[in-house]
Amino acid sequence: MPNVIDADTIFKELKTNSISEFFRKNSQMLGYSGKVRSLTTVVHEYVTNSLDACEEANILPDIAVEVKQLAESKYSVSVSDNGPGIPSKIMGRVLATVLSGTKFHRYVQQRGQQGIGGSGCTLFSLITTGKAIHIKSGTGKAAYECDLSIDIKSNKPLITNMVDIDKSFKGLVIYGEFGEVKYESSDHGVYEYLRRTALSNPHATIRLIDPEGKAYNFIRSVVELPTKPKPSKPHPLGISTNDLLEFAHSSDSRKVSSFLVDTFSRLSQNKVEELRALVKELDFDKDPKKMTWEEAEKLVNSFKQVKWISPDLDSLSTIGEAQINATIKNILNPQFMSITERRPKVFRGGIPFVVESGIAYGGNAGKSTENGTQGVLIRFANKVPLLFDGSVCAITSAVNDIQWKRYGIKEFDQEPISVLVNVSSVYVPYSGVGKQAISQEAEIIEEIKLAVMDCARGLQRYMHGQKNRSIQASKYNTIMRYVSQLSENLSEITGVKKDEIEANLKALIDSRYKKLLAAEAEAEAKMDEKAEAEEEEDVGDAPADEDE
Numbered sequence: 001m002p003n004v005i006d007a008d009t010i011f012k013e014l015k016t017n018s019i020s021e022f023f024r025k026n027s028q029m030l031g032y033s034g035k036v037r038s039l040t041t042v043v044h045e046y047v048t049n050s051l052d053a054c055e056e057a058n059i060l061p062d063i064a065v066e067v068k069q070l071a072e073s074k075y076s077v078s079v080s081d082n083g084p085g086i087p088s089k090i091m092g093r094v095l096a097t098v099l100s101g102t103k104f105h106r107y108v109q110q111r112g113q114q115g116i117g118g119s120g121c122t123l124f125s126l127i128t129t130g131k132a133i134h135i136k137s138g139t140g141k142a143a144y145e146c147d148l149s150i151d152i153k154s155n156k157p158l159i160t161n162m163v164d165i166d167k168s169f170k171g172l173v174i175y176g177e178f179g180e181v182k183y184e185s186s187d188h189g190v191y192e193y194l195r196r197t198a199l200s201n202p203h204a205t206i207r208l209i210d211p212e213g214k215a216y217n218f219i220r221s222v223v224e225l226p227t228k229p230k231p232s233k234p235h236p237l238g239i240s241t242n243d244l245l246e247f248a249h250s251s252d253s254r255k256v257s258s259f260l261v262d263t264f265s266r267l268s269q270n271k272v273e274e275l276r277a278l279v280k281e282l283d284f285d286k287d288p289k290k291m292t293w294e295e296a297e298k299l300v301n302s303f304k305q306v307k308w309i310s311p312d313l314d315s316l317s318t319i320g321e322a323q324i325n326a327t328i329k330n331i332l333n334p335q336f337m338s339i340t341e342r343r344p345k346v347f348r349g350g351i352p353f354v355v356e357s358g359i360a361y362g363g364n365a366g367k368s369t370e371n372g373t374q375g376v377l378i379r380f381a382n383k384v385p386l387l388f389d390g391s392v393c394a395i396t397s398a399v400n401d402i403q404w405k406r407y408g409i410k411e412f413d414q415e416p417i418s419v420l421v422n423v424s425s426v427y428v429p430y431s432g433v434g435k436q437a438i439s440q441e442a443e444i445i446e447e448i449k450l451a452v453m454d455c456a457r458g459l460q461r462y463m464h465g466q467k468n469r470s471i472q473a474s475k476y477n478t479i480m481r482y483v484s485q486l487s488e489n490l491s492e493i494t495g496v497k498k499d500e501i502e503a504n505l506k507a508l509i510d511s512r513y514k515k516l517l518a519a520e521a522e523a524e525a526k527m528d529e530k531a532e533a534e535e536e537e538d539v540g541d542a543p544a545d546e547d548e
Contacts (some may be wrong), residue, residue: 006145032124034514035073035182036189037388042077042124043067043190045117046174048384050081051201053172055225057084059080061204067183067190068213074129075181080173085139086148094134095174096122096150117435121176123150128179132160138169183211188387194218196378196385199327200319200422221326232315232426233265233352236303238443243350244296244317248288259288264350265307278302311344316424319383324358324420332418334363342451347443355424357451359417359459366416375412380422381430381438384416389437395421397440398448407456408463419455421448479509 032038043065054061062082069075086094095118122133132149146162185191193209198206198218203225208219234243253259257272276284279302282295291299319327324339339358346352368372379386379395390396399419404412429439438444487502494501 012040029479032120032180035180035184036184037182038124039067039077039178039183040193040387041073041189042121042176042178042368043079044193044384045121046077046079047194047197047206049118050079050083050172051197051204054204055079055228058225058228059083060220060223060225061201061206063204064207064209065190065194066209066210069183070177073182074177074179075183075211076177078175080171080175082171085137085143085170085172086135087139088137088142088144091135091137091146091150092159095133096117096148096157096159097155102232109493119150121174122148123152125176125178126152128181129177131177132158133174133176136165136169136173136175136458138167138171140166141167143167143169182405185210191216191388193385195474196380196387197383199331200323200380201381201384202323202326214429222323226317226320229317230314232312232352233263235308235311235346235352236264236267236306236350237308238346238348239264239300239303240348241293241297241300244300245291245293248291248296253288255285256282256288256291257284265312271306275299275308278305311346313344313352313354315352315426316344316352316354317383318356318424319380319422321356321478324356324422328358328360328418328420332360332365333363334360334365334418335460336360336462338455340451340454342447342454345443345447347429347441351362351427353423353428353444353447355447355451355484356420356422356424356516357448357455358420359452359455360420361415361417361459361462363416365418372414373416375397375409375415375417375419378418378420379438380420381428381435383422384435386436386438389431392431392440393437394440394444395423395438398445399452401445402449402452402456404456407453407460409456409459417459419452423448480506483509 032041047063047065050063051061059082064078064080067075067077071523097119124134125131126149132147135148137143143165144162145165147160149158149160150156151158183190191210194206194208194216195218198204202222202281203220204218205220208216208218210216234247245264248256248259250257251263253262255344257269257276260267260272260275261269272284276282279295279298282299318341321339323340325337328334328337328339337358337360340356342355344352344354367376377390377396377399378392379390379505386393386395398413399421404410409415409417423444428435429441429444431437431439469505483502483505487498487505490496490501491498
């Protein structure tokens with residue numbers, strides 16, 4: 001029999017680790033897994049922070065990225081912007097304190113949202129090269145340079161070599177050296193990431209100098225900033241019992257009724273009266289802090305029985321239909337394209353989101369391979385490219401679940417087709433802190449499917465029309481070839497002038513041809529209606545929102 005070990009012995013090594021220590025041992029959770037991915041992750045984190053900072057300061061972004069090879073699997077990365085800079089007194093918290101940030105607690109859309117990205121880069125530099133990153137920052141009032149690292153044990157910044165510089169400098173420059181990374185010109189590399197970022201952010205100018213010294217310039221095509229999203233309140237739909245109690249216990253309202261109106265969007269006093277009629281067990285005049293779990297649970301269930309106005313779109317910033325249209329035309333020059341933007345919806349936690357989708361067919365759509373052309377899925381979240389973890393992403397799952405044969409696409413992987421999907425939300429539910437895949441939430445998958453299928457119906461009409469128009473055109477041309485000879489023969493028999501007979505025959509054929517085209521258009525419309533009905537059966541559309 002083995003000796004029994006008592007509980008005191010088992011738990012004597014129990015200790016609490018800092019979040020920095022945790023991520024030091026689990027850097028793959030931050031996106032640092034694989035050499036190419038790790039380098040792209042560094043650039044991604046710095047560039048998204050620059051875009052967010054510039055937009056918050058109402059500045060058109062100018063971002064420069066330079067990557068140099070220092071040794072095998074070791075590169076330096078420099079990212080500079082013309083943004084508002086970071087004040088010296090908070091710089092350490094922003095770039096060297098994991099889970100410290102300005103975004104996580106706010107109900108407003110931004111690219112970064114966890115307070116991990118910039119600090120994660122500082123940590124990754126430290127654990128792969130042992131070096132600090134170098135910061136140069138100017139706010140317009142003061143400017144400085146310093147070296148920055150992290151005390152991993154305490155999750156606190158280590159700032160050294162701090163010096164003031166000419167205060168006329170404004171913006172931010174970050175320089176870091178990183179090991180266990182690799183620059184590669186592939187679909188997952190730095191160039192492709194920046195190219196797609198430029199596509200979804202036309203107001204930004206982005207420059208890249210690669211390790212070979214080649215310069216790439218993605219010049220802004222729009223001189224207006226996107227509409228700045230406004231802070232919003234959570235929507236009642238999607239709220240859980242725990243969410244409701246958390247809000248109630250931190251509320252300053254004196255009554256449940258006023259708490260509901262003050263806390264949630266689209267919840268008016270009239271809606272309170274509807275809820276009061278549904279939940280008679282709850283005293284709506286009581287202190288919300290005294291609400292029990294059972295009462296909150298009944299109130300949450302009543303939310304699902306009320307018709308709600310869609311979430312406010314002011315809290316979100318989408319790419320926009322016009323920009324997706326221009327992007328697809330300029331880059332892919334397709335034979336056919338279709339774009340749609342769904343109405344705002346909510347998923348768990350009462351968080352609003354919007355799905356945009358575009359389909360391009362023919363031209364430069366798809367991806368050329370040795371075996372021909374294959375379909376391509378281009379994923380975005382809050383206008384940020386998602387290059388990795390596609391197999392576990394909600395966007396991939398939704399697109400793969402679509403019956404493409406219904407829309408005239410026999411095999412998605414063997415057609416010249418590109419599908420673009422962007423999900424915009426206050427909080428994108430990423431499947432990991434690396435932020436490269438969207439969690440497979442049922443509500444989000446359903447919306448993505450509906451958006452893509454809406455575009456695909458247009459593709460179906462195009463494919464069906466192209467086939468039938470080709471058949472009709474072939475018949476038309478065949479008949480027209482014999483009109484001249486037939487007119488001459490009839491003229492000899494009847495004595496009527498050949499030109500007159502030929503004109504009448506051509507008019508008759510043209511009239512018949514136009515009727516055939518009109519009949520085809522009518523058939524396509526009926527096909528569209530049938531496709532919509534079948535899609536509703538497959539996906540199950542949500543109940544219609546109440547109009548404003």
